[in-house]
Amino acid sequence: xxxxxxxxxxxxxxxxxxxxxxxxxxxxxxxxxxxxxxxxxxxxxxxxxxxxxxxxxxxxxxxxxxxxxxxxxxxxxxxxxxxxxxxxxxxxxxxxxxxxxxxxxxxxxxxxxxxxxxxx
Amino acid sequence: xxxxxxxxxxxxxxxxxxxxxxxxxxxxxxxxxxxxxxxxxxxxxxxxxxxxxxxxxxxxxxxxxxxxxxxxxxxxxxxxxxxxxxxxxxxxxxxxxxxxxxxxxxxxxxxxxxxxxxxxxxxxxxxxxxxxxxxxxxxxxxxxxxxxxxxxxxxxxxxxxxxxxxxxxxxxxxxxxxxxxxxxxxxxxxxxxxxxxxxxxxxxxxxxxxxxxxxxxxxxxxxxxxxxxxxxxxxxxxxxxxxxxxxxxxxxxxxxxxxxxxxxxxxxxxxxxxxxxxxxxxxxxxxxxxxxxxxxxxxxxxxxxxxxxxxxxxxxxxxxxxxxxxxxxxxxxxxxxxxxxxxxxxxxxxxxxxxxxxxxxxxxxxxxxxxxxxxxxxxxxxxxxxxxxxxxxxxxxxxxxxx
Numbered sequence: 001x002x003x004x005x006x007x008x009x010x011x012x013x014x015x016x017x018x019x020x021x022x023x024x025x026x027x028x029x030x031x032x033x034x035x036x037x038x039x040x041x042x043x044x045x046x047x048x049x050x051x052x053x054x055x056x057x058x059x060x061x062x063x064x065x066x067x068x069x070x071x072x073x074x075x076x077x078x079x080x081x082x083x084x085x086x087x088x089x090x091x092x093x094x095x096x097x098x099x100x101x102x103x104x105x106x107x108x109x110x111x112x113x114x115x116x117x118x119x120x
Numbered sequence: 121x122x123x124x125x126x127x128x129x130x131x132x133x134x135x136x137x138x139x140x141x142x143x144x145x146x147x148x149x150x151x152x153x154x155x156x157x158x159x160x161x162x163x164x165x166x167x168x169x170x171x172x173x174x175x176x177x178x179x180x181x182x183x184x185x186x187x188x189x190x191x192x193x194x195x196x197x198x199x200x201x202x203x204x205x206x207x208x209x210x211x212x213x214x215x216x217x218x219x220x221x222x223x224x225x226x227x228x229x230x231x232x233x234x235x236x237x238x239x240x241x242x243x244x245x246x247x248x249x250x251x252x253x254x255x256x257x258x259x260x261x262x263x264x265x266x267x268x269x270x271x272x273x274x275x276x277x278x279x280x281x282x283x284x285x286x287x288x289x290x291x292x293x294x295x296x297x298x299x300x301x302x303x304x305x306x307x308x309x310x311x312x313x314x315x316x317x318x319x320x321x322x323x324x325x326x327x328x329x330x331x332x333x334x335x336x337x338x339x340x341x342x343x344x345x346x347x348x349x350x351x352x353x354x355x356x357x358x359x360x361x362x363x364x365x366x367x368x369x370x371x372x373x374x375x376x377x378x379x380x381x382x383x384x385x386x387x388x389x390x391x392x393x394x395x396x397x398x399x400x401x402x403x404x405x406x407x408x409x410x411x412x413x414x415x416x417x418x419x420x421x422x423x424x425x426x427x428x429x430x431x432x433x434x435x436x437x438x439x440x441x442x443x444x445x446x447x448x449x450x451x452x453x454x455x456x457x458x459x460x461x462x463x464x465x466x467x468x469x470x471x472x473x474x475x476x477x478x479x480x481x482x483x484x485x486x487x488x489x490x491x492x493x494x495x496x497x498x499x500x501x502x503x504x505x506x507x508x509x510x511x512x513x514x515x516x517x518x519x520x521x522x523x
Contacts, residue, residue, distance in 0.1 A: 015315035015341045022330060023322050087310045102314030105321050 006030045007112060008050040010040040010067065011085065012059040016101075020054065020085075020108070027109055037062025041070055044077055052115045054099070057086045068093065081115035130256055133160050137260060141267045147176050151264070155183045158260055162253045164242035165223070169230070170198040171238035172206060175268045175275075198227075198239055205229050206236045224248050228261040232269030240264060300464055301355070304477075309348060312341035351478045355463070358482070364489040368404040368514050373414075373435050373442055376407065380414045381433060384422060391422045391429045399437030403512035409486045416479045417446045417506050424504065426450035441492075444508040452498040460496060490514065 007029045011017045014035070021031040032048060034040035038061030040053070053071075057064035064084060071077040084092040087101040097111055140153040155167045169181045180195045206229075225243035229236045240261045242249075319334045319341070358364055374397040381395045414433075421431045425448040432447040452460065463481040487494045492510040 013311040013315065015337050015344075016311055016318075019315050019318045019322060019334070019337055022334065023318065026322070026326060026330075087307060087314075101310055102317050105318060105325070 004051055004116070006032060006048075006050040008032045008034060008040060008043065008048065008053045010034040010037065010054065010059070010064070011056040012036050013056075020103075023105055023108065024112065029112070036060045037064060037067045040067050044071065044074075044080075049076075050080060052112055053080055053082045054085050054112070055082050057084060057088070057091060065093070068096070083111055083115060130161060130259070133157055134259060134263070137263055141263060147268075147271055148178070148181065150267070151176065151181050152183060154260065154264065155181075158242075158257070161256050162226070162242055162249075163244055165244045166194070166242070168194060168198060168241045169238060169264065170195065170202060170241070171230075171268070172202055173232075173235075173237040173272065175237075175271050198241055201227055201241075202229075202236070202239045205239070222246070226254055226257050228254070228257050230261050230265040230268065232265040232272070237265065237268060237272075297463070301352075304464060305348060305352060309345055312344045315341045351482060354482045354485075355478060358485045364409065364482075364485045366406045366409065366489045366514065368406055368490075371403060371405045371407045371410060373401040373403065373405075373410065373444060373510075376410050377414050377433055377435055377444070380411060380418055384415070384418050388422050391425060391431055393418065393422070393431045393433060395433045397435045401435045401437045401442045403442055403510060404514055405490055405510065406486075409489075413483050413486050413508065414444070416483045417444075417508070420479065421446045421448035421504070421506075424448060424450045424452075440512055442510050442512060444510070445505055447503060447505045449503040451500055452496070452504055454498075457496065457498065461494070 005028065007024055009017055009020045009024070009031055010033075011020070012035055017033050017035065021033055024031050032043060032050065034043055036059045040055070041062055044067075053067075055064040055067060062070075064086075068082055071080065071082065082096055084096050084098045085101060085103060086092055086098065089098045089100050092098045097115070099107060099111055137154050137157050140157060141150050143150055143153070145153075151169055155169075158164075158167065166186070167183045169176075170179065180191070180198065182191060182194065186194065205227075220243060223243050223245055224247075225241060226249050227239055227241045230238040230240060240257060242253075242257065316338050319338045322330065323334050354364070377395060377397070381393050385391070385393050418431060418433055421433075422429075425431060427449045430449065432445075434443075434445045434447075436443045436445075461480050461484045464477045484494055487508055487510065490510055491514060492508060494506060494508045496504065496506050498504040
């Protein structure tokens with residue numbers, strides 16, 4: 001399944017999740033939404049191979065950190081770029097790009113765009 | 121040359137008495153030691169100390185030990201004496217009240233920190249006491265008075281220190297509570313605020329196509345912020361007023377529930393809310409506050425319903441009370457049950473929260489302000505049930521009826 005322009009958005013806040021979808025769809029991405037870490041992990045265990053994962057940190061079922069750790073432990077998922085979306089960047093892992101909430105649309109599009117592999 | 125009748129002879133005795141009062145023993149032992157040292161100059165058959173401001177454990181200290189009736193009789197006598205001298209200036213001292221037949225006595229007030237705090241008393245069979253005995257006893261009474269005043273002020277100081285420490289501890293926990301609250305509020309307001317901001321920015325960049333959907337999101341985020349601010353105000357009311365202020369009017373709880381169910385059913389078409397009213401369910405309650413209670417309990421039930429998503433809301437009129445219960449499939453983790461009504465219980469949920477975690481805290485306070493109670497039961501096959509019992513009349517109304 002080729003998902004060169006697919007972004008998986010994981011956030012437990014429904015309004016934020018949906019506006020991220022609208023904005024990214026409007027910019028030409030296909031979006032898959034997950035309402036918590038557990039749902040995101042289930043999707044990734046299946047067929048979904050997004051080009052980027054936008055990952056909130058503090059969520060029920062599974063936190064963003066747990067999702068990231070599980071992805072790192074799975075060779076099929078370890079190479080998928082992850083962008084942390086959080087209001088507390090200090091609790092994000094050092095080596096990952098971070099979008100600080102509240103997120104500006106320009107920053108969102110720039111950071112997501114930068115993660116995409118050049119299309120061949 | 122000093123004789124046994126001159127103050128020079130007192131010096132070593134007074135020194136020993138001062139020493140006894142400074143010893144490490146408890147006050148009772150020290151006073152008994154003073155009594156026995158006094159005997160070196162003032163002979164007595166009985167010696168007693170009675171306090172009006174108690175420092176010692178017993179109301180009266182007596183040497184030697186007396187049978188209980190004799191001891192009580194002496195206590196009454198000294199109590200009368202104490203009343204007499206406490207109410208008048210010393211120079212107006214009246215005739216001393218009844219003595220033991222065939223005995224003579226001396227009684228001297230104990231003064232501490234400017235007030236009469238007790239009396240020292242010696243008694244013996246004839247011969248009479250002399251003026252030097254009274255003078256000596258007065259000096260000893262002054263020593264005892266100073267000692268007891270010191271013990272008293274030391275105890276008062278310690279008590280006030282304990283009170284101050286308690287107050288400080290309470291202040292500190294209040295402060296922690298507020299800091300935690302401010303932190304959570306700040307954090308939780310960011311999400312809806314972020315969604316509103318991004319929605320507005322999105323609207324600015326797109327044509328009218330997204331208008332309906334985006335404005336709906338702005339409104340729903342605004343609603344959430346509004347609820348948080350409402351909760352903040354409720355919390356402040358509860359903490360400042362010592363409880364939720366209630367303005368009772370005649371309320372039909374069935375109507376309150378019907379209205380809440382209609383609203384929540386429209387907002388959650390995927391859930392099925394069954395609503396059942398039995399008997400007379402009217403009472404004197406604060407309608408707005410009960411709307412808040414029902415809305416909170418039913419919204420919680422919807423949010424946490426698992427499987428069938430069938431919510432049951434039941435209102436039953438009893439004799440003096442009305443019972444309201446909600447039921448939903450789904451279980452509350454047993455570790456959460458004891459802290460379910462605590463504010464910010466999110467801290468107990470591994471750092472993962474929905475909202476401020478104040479809904480059930482405020483709900484409980486509203487119900488308690490109505491003189492009612494709320495309980496929760498949750499188990500694997502039976503699901504989760506909240507039961508609220510409300511008295512039809514407010515406790516203050518009942519008092520007025522009785523008056």
